[in-house]
Amino acid sequence: xxxxxxxxxxxxxxxxxxxxxxxxxxxxxxxxxxxxxxxxxxxxxxxxxxxxxxxxxxxxxxxxxxxxxxxxxxxxxxxxxxxxxxxxxxxxxxxxxxxxxxxxxxxxxxxxxxxxxxxxxxxxxxxxxxxxxxxxxxxxxxxxxxxxxxxxxxxxxxxxxxxxxxxxxxxxxxxxxxxxxxxxxxxxxxxxxxxxxxxxxxxxxxxxxxxxxxxxxxxxxxxxxxxxxxxxxxxxxxxxxxxxxxxxxxxxxxxxxxxxxxxxxxxxxxxxxxxxxxxxxxxxxxxxxxxxxxxxxxxxxxxxxxxxxxxxxxxxxxxxxxxxxxxxxxxxxxxxxxxxxxxxxxxxxxxxx
Amino acid sequence: xxxxxxxxxxxxxxxxxxxxxxxxxxxxxxxxxxxxxxxxxxxxxxxxxxxxxxxxxxxxxxxxxxxxxxxxxxxxxxxxxxxxxxxxxxxxxxxxxxxxxxxxxxxxxxxxxxxxxxxxxxxxxxxxxxxxxxxxxxxxxxxxxxxxxxxxxxxxxxxxxxxxxxxxxxxxxxxxxxxxxxxxxxxxxxxxxxxxxxxxxxxxxxxxxxxxxxxxxxxxxxxxxxxxxxxxxxxxxxxxxxxxxxxxxxxxxxxxxxxxxxxxxxxxxxxxxxxxxxxxxxxxxxxxxxxxxxxxxxxxxxxxxxxxxxxxxxxxxxxxxxxxxxxxxxxxxxxxxxxxxxxxxxxxxxxxx
Numbered sequence: 195x196x197x198x199x200x201x202x203x204x205x206x207x208x209x210x211x212x213x214x215x216x217x218x219x220x221x222x223x224x225x226x227x228x229x230x231x232x233x234x235x236x237x238x239x240x241x242x243x244x245x246x247x248x249x250x251x252x253x254x255x256x257x258x259x260x261x262x263x264x265x266x267x268x269x270x271x272x273x274x275x276x277x278x279x280x281x282x283x284x285x286x287x288x289x290x291x292x293x294x295x296x297x298x299x300x301x302x303x304x305x306x307x308x309x310x311x312x313x314x315x316x317x318x319x320x321x322x323x324x325x326x327x328x329x330x331x332x333x334x335x336x337x338x339x340x341x342x343x344x345x346x347x348x349x350x351x352x353x354x355x356x357x358x359x360x361x362x363x364x365x366x367x368x369x370x371x372x373x374x375x376x377x378x379x380x381x382x383x384x385x386x387x388x389x390x391x392x393x394x395x396x397x398x399x400x401x402x403x404x405x406x407x408x409x410x411x412x413x414x415x416x417x418x419x420x421x422x423x424x425x426x427x428x429x430x431x432x433x434x435x436x437x438x439x440x441x442x443x444x445x446x447x448x449x450x451x452x453x454x455x456x457x458x459x460x461x462x463x464x465x466x467x468x469x470x471x472x473x474x475x476x477x478x479x480x481x482x483x484x485x486x487x488x489x490x491x492x493x494x495x496x497x498x499x500x501x502x503x504x505x506x507x508x509x510x511x512x513x514x515x516x517x518x519x520x521x522x523x524x525x526x527x528x529x530x531x532x533x534x535x536x537x538x539x540x541x542x543x544x545x546x547x
Numbered sequence: 548x549x550x551x552x553x554x555x556x557x558x559x560x561x562x563x564x565x566x567x568x569x570x571x572x573x574x575x576x577x578x579x580x581x582x583x584x585x586x587x588x589x590x591x592x593x594x595x596x597x598x599x600x601x602x603x604x605x606x607x608x609x610x611x612x613x614x615x616x617x618x619x620x621x622x623x624x625x626x627x628x629x630x631x632x633x634x635x636x637x638x639x640x641x642x643x644x645x646x647x648x649x650x651x652x653x654x655x656x657x658x659x660x661x662x663x664x665x666x667x668x669x670x671x672x673x674x675x676x677x678x679x680x681x682x683x684x685x686x687x688x689x690x691x692x693x694x695x696x697x698x699x700x701x702x703x704x705x706x707x708x709x710x711x712x713x714x715x716x717x718x719x720x721x722x723x724x725x726x727x728x729x730x731x732x733x734x735x736x737x738x739x740x741x742x743x744x745x746x747x748x749x750x751x752x753x754x755x756x757x758x759x760x761x762x763x764x765x766x767x768x769x770x771x772x773x774x775x776x777x778x779x780x781x782x783x784x785x786x787x788x789x790x791x792x793x794x795x796x797x798x799x800x801x802x803x804x805x806x807x808x809x810x811x812x813x814x815x816x817x818x819x820x821x822x823x824x825x826x827x828x829x830x831x832x833x834x835x836x837x838x839x840x841x842x843x844x845x846x847x848x849x850x851x852x853x854x855x856x857x858x859x860x861x862x863x864x865x866x867x868x869x870x871x872x873x874x875x876x877x878x879x880x881x882x883x884x885x886x887x888x889x890x891x892x893x894x895x896x897x898x899x900x
Contacts, residue, residue, distance in 0.1 A: 207671035217665040222695025236691055239674035240657075240681070244689035252689035254654065256713060257612045265656035265709055269694045301597075301607065303618035305707050307660070312570040318560035321592035328593070336597035336605035338589055341622045341705075342575025343898060349700040354658050354692075356618055356709035360609060545696060 208234040224433025225538025250291040262297035265356040271545040277405030281320035285327035288357040293412035294428040296367040297359025305339040309348035331410035369446035371426040376515040377493035382508040388478035409482030421499035427487035437476040441537040453513035453525040479546045561587040577786025578891025603644040615650035618709040624898040630758030634676035641708040642684045646765035647781040649720040650712025658692040662701035684763035722799035724779040729868040730846035735861035741831035762835030774852035780840035790829040794890040806866035806878040832899045
């Protein structure tokens with residue numbers, strides 16, 4: 195029945211087995227090892243024009259309708275945390291991935307993997323939370339699946355959400371569209387979600403409670419498109435934080451990115467927690483923030499529109515796209531020097547989303 | 548910001564907590580407890596017109612294009628088994644769910660949850676297998692996600708696939724369309740996948756190796772639609788087997804179903820293994836078989852078309868839809884009696900898919 199040669203038969207594992215014989219936590223951390231796994235194993239294994247874009251989701255057209263399609267599994271720990279829970283995170287996460295493709299999120303699937311013994315009332319809390327988040331984001335949870343694994347073979351609850359969104363007006367926002375001269379805007383204070391999770395895990399106490407910033411960003415995106423038809427790139431800096439997201443964009447588009455340290459919005463509390471925990475806020479996950487790359491000529495209008503929206507009030511420019519050092523992100527530090535902001539190389543924050 | 552009353556606020560957990568305070572393996576077994584969880588918790592929690600159909604996937608139209616959308620997580624154990632592996636199963640499973648909605652499968656997402664320490668070369672084997680299965684089924688693996696959890700918090704690899712398919716010619720196949728007089732066709736010998744998995748787990752040996760029947764069924768479905776425009780229901784009897792699938796259909800459509808025991812195709816080897824393992828083949832999972840409900844007047848044509856296809860050669864009629872005992876499945880036994888074929892009440896085969 196075989197009609198064409200098998201494209202991957204005989205290929206040996208593209209990850210160097212002598213170096214990484216087994217999967218490490220860092221392979222899921224959103225940094226260098228995650229990138230290596232995606233590029234070497236998935237892109238070469240599945241290889242096709244859609245996956246090669248390394249975007250938050252795939253986009254395609256059928257009979258004149260352009261859709262975005264995205265998937266994400268959530269394994270955050272603890273499952274209930276200040277400002278949210280795994281259910282809300284799972285809805286907002288996929289809503290945001292679709293929004294970052296320039297799409298209006300419409301339909302989501304939810305697939306649960308439950309550990310035997312998981313309390314039924316906690317499951318109900320999660321379900322209620324998903325419903326509320328879906329209502330808030332205006333998406334329909336239209337299909338689902340549930341599996342149960344033995345005690346000790348899972349961890350309470352893992353949730354996959356996949357989503358379909360509609361892309362109107364042929365908006366094309368992809369990492370590849372980053373252009374020299376683009377201003378880099380971040381929609382607000384960074385590192386909040388990651389620090390909220392880590393605070394609970396590490397038992398840190400602050401004067402005011404650290405709450406996750408989890409939120410659906412598609413309305414903010416809509417507002418931004420109302421201000422400019424020329425937004426080049428959108429990205430929600432989740433795992434791996436702002437630093438990893440910008441590195442991915444720089445590599446995808448073959449451009450350089452320069453950041454200004456003192457322009458990067460970090461609250462004193464997040465900064466303090468980062469110092470205690472030995473973290474760098476640039477690498478800490480966000481779940482309700484976005485990065486936008488916008489031509490210089492239109493960035494003021496986009497910024498003004500963002501600041502009118504509750505989720506964009508603290509929006510600021512943190513840097514720009516340059517011709518130098520293509521593929522790399524370099525930051526002008528407070529003390530007047532420069533340093534390379536590389537992709538995260540190890541495991542900073544396991545199971546942050 | 549709240550504009551409408553929260554529809555589920557204050558509702559207490561709809562699963563009786565005194566009876567089921569915690570999630571049991573049986574809640575994922577595809578039988579009565581799974582059904583209770585879906586109906587009481589998800590349908591009431593998420594409640595919307597799409598989910599209420601209790602189909603293998605959701606269908607909806609956008610700008611004149613009708614799509615099917617489905618999701619499934621795979622936690623099968625062992626991950627490599629005679630006749631397939633978790634990767635192939637994950638592709639075929641979602642391809643089949645889309646096919647059972649009458650759709651041509653087009654795009655699949657893949658989301659992996661890896662356990663720290665999972666061997667990289669095994670991951671590569673799974674990726675290759677997914678690619679081959681995708682090529683065979685003609686679908687594109689267009690977007691993905693990878694998470695890693697600590698050792699002991701997962702089990703090697705869990706895979707979620709979600710898929711989008713195109714429904715042509717306004718074909719509507721839903722469980723609700725079952726009609727009195729419909730013939731019930733099964734595409735081949737039942738129980739093969741479940742027994743292949745259980746044989747490995749239990750160390751059973753047979754004269755010929757038991758191999759999973761995992762296969763993509765969309766081409767068989769296409770052939771069937773070529774023979775009849777009036778196929779009422781399609782279903783792939785996976786978890787919970789033929790018995791659970793038919794019970795779901797009987798309940799959804801409010802009709803009775805009668806089966807003829809001696810017409811049900813079970814090989815001697817599967818029958819023998821079932822006897823050793825204390826299983827009933829009617830409840831054992833299939834991954835390359837389908838059930839079709841077709842009007843009496845067209846069933847011969849559909850059957851003939853199926854038998855021309857490699858995956859439908861053993862297709863036979865095993866029963867019909869009747870007016871009596873709505874919501875129930877009753878079987879005429881070999882010895883001339885009748886017995887009710889209820890939905891699986893406990894956990895028969897954990898982690899079969």
